Amino acid sequence: MTNAATPNSGTESSIEITVNGSRLSVSAHHSLIQALWKTGHPNFKSASCLEGVCGSCRIMVKYGDQSAVNMALACQSKVEAGMQVIFPQYLEKESTTLLNHRYLLQPSSESGEQLKTVFPEAADCRHCHGCTVACPKGIDVEQGITLINEGKLTAAGDLFINCVMCDLCTTSCPENIAPNYVALFARRTTAVNQTTPPNLADRLQALQRGELTIKY
Structure with a gap:
């Protein structure tokens, strides 16, 4: 009786996937990023942590x-035979409204009005649900924008607490809303309007007056 050949444990099986329109043969049992590195693509700029x-x-x-x-994250996605992948590019500076979103936050009860001035496009949300579907962290982005438009900035900020600022919600929005940046405004506004602890306020005022000395 002839024994079946034992696969070489040092040999990795390969599968075919499509990345940005190009067919690649990659090693199985790896994340997409790892598989691309092993096939000679070490410089994918869309990879960090x-x-x-x-x-x-x-x-x-x-x-x-x-x-x-x-929508997914390449470092967390295991390669599968036949999968088709696109690495979306950031919006070009000429087509994005992000450069116009400049603001200086001050403690105020008019934060909702300031948001309308800085992010007027947020009111144009058509509730297509595309941003929520695009979010790799499972955030109900559409609901967050609804809360922000209703002036419920604290609740919206809490909803976006796990946002990783990947911009997928922005690239999926037909109204050119940047939900992650709108939510960041909401979170910053909430922090600015919170009551500063008295001892911290005293030390900050002393620092401004030049009365706070540091001993080494």
């Missing part, structure tokens, strides 16, 4: 014969 925290390696991915296109 590799822990699923920074959100910089966002991808659009379609599996096999499925019609749905999902």
Whole structure:
């Protein structure tokens, strides 16, 4: 009787995937980023922490014969045969409104009005749900924008607490809203308007008056 050949444990099986329109043969059992590195693509700029925290390696991915296109993080996505991947580019500076979102926060009860001035496009949300579907962290982005438009900035800020600023919600928005930056405004506003502890306020005032000395 002839024994079946034992696969070489040092040999990795390969599968075919499509990345940005190019077919690649990659090693199985790896994350997408690892597989790309092993096939000679070490300089993918859309990779940073590799822990699923920074959100910089966002991808659009379609599996096999499925019609749905999902949003995910390349460092957290295991390669599968037939998967199709696109690394979306950041919006060009000429087409983005982010450069116009400049503001100086001060403790005020008019934060809602300031938001309307800085992010007027937030009111144009058409509730298409695209931003929520795009979010790799499972945040209900659309609900967050609704809360912000209702002036509920604290609740909106809490909803976006796990946001990694990957911009996928921005790239998916047909109204050119940048939900992650709108939410960041809400969180910053909430922090600015919170009561400063008396002992901290005293030390800050002493520092401004030049009365706070530091001994080494």
